[in-house]
Amino acid sequence: MTQTAAKTVVVTGFGPFGNFSRNPSSDIVDLLEKEGIEGLNLVLRKISVVYSEVGETVPALWQEHKPDLVVHIGAHPVERTVKLEQQAFAHGYCRYDVNGSVPLNNSTCCATDVPSLITTIDCARVAQQVSEKLKLADVKLEKSEDPGRYLCGFSYFLSLNQDVGKALFIHVPAFDEKCTLETVASIVREGPEIVL
Numbered sequence: 111m112t113q114t115a116a117k118t119v120v121v122t123g124f125g126p127f128g129n130f131s132r133n134p135s136s137d138i139v140d141l142l143e144k145e146g147i148e149g150l151n152l153v154l155r156k157i158s159v160v161y162s163e164v165g166e167t168v169p170a171l172w173q174e175h176k177p178d179l180v181v182h183i184g185a186h187p188v189e190r191t192v193k194l195e196q197q198a199f200a201h202g203y204c205r206y207d208v209n210g211s212v213p214l215n216n217s218t219c220c221a222t223d224v225p226s227l228i229t230t231i232d233c234a235r236v237a238q239q240v241s242e243k244l245k246l247a248d249v250k251l252e253k254s255e256d257p258g259r260y261l262c263g264f265s266y267f268l269s270l271n272q273d274v275g276k277a278l279f280i281h282v283p284a285f286d287e288k289c290t291l292e293t294v295a296s297i298v299r300e301g302p303e304i305v306l
């Protein structure tokens with residue numbers, strides 16, 4: 111019997127910014143580094159909330175690791191809600207990063223003239239299946255059409271520009287007594303299993 115090679119999944123989280131002195135996406139990356147995801151070759155990275163760093167790091171991860179899936183994780187302010195982002199935008203990145211910079215022309219500068227890219231991953235289906243499997247009661251998991259025009263959307267567009275069928279962005283909230291690190295990390299773990 112031949113064994114198939116483990117699929118490679120790149121997972122990124124972000125550093126602190128704004129009201130997030132500790133970014134929950136970094137906490138998830140730390141937990142995945144300790145626990146892994148069974149059957150997957152995980153490549154984990156934390157990226158500063160800096161356009162230039164994201165612009166270099168995301169394409170390099172695709173080039174170096176040739177991943178089967180890239181999952182970007184970022185923080186958002188909606189309590190007890192995890193969002194699977196369906197699309198990202200090419201332009202409109204005018205909010206300053208933690209270094210006080212914006213990208214040239216407020217754009218991703220990808221060699222494309224489309225205003226947005228949409229993942230072929232069915233985020234509504236993934237959200238429903240993960241919710242049912244984990245029997246989520248205190249945390250809402252849903253599809254979203256707007257990752258924003260900050261580093262989250264910026265990184266996601268760069269990955270979608272590499273392969274719209276192999277990129278996913280998960281927006282996570284701050285943790286609390288009902289929306290724990292472990293609960294949100296379990297959602298992140300289940301996503302690749304359903305997608306792959």
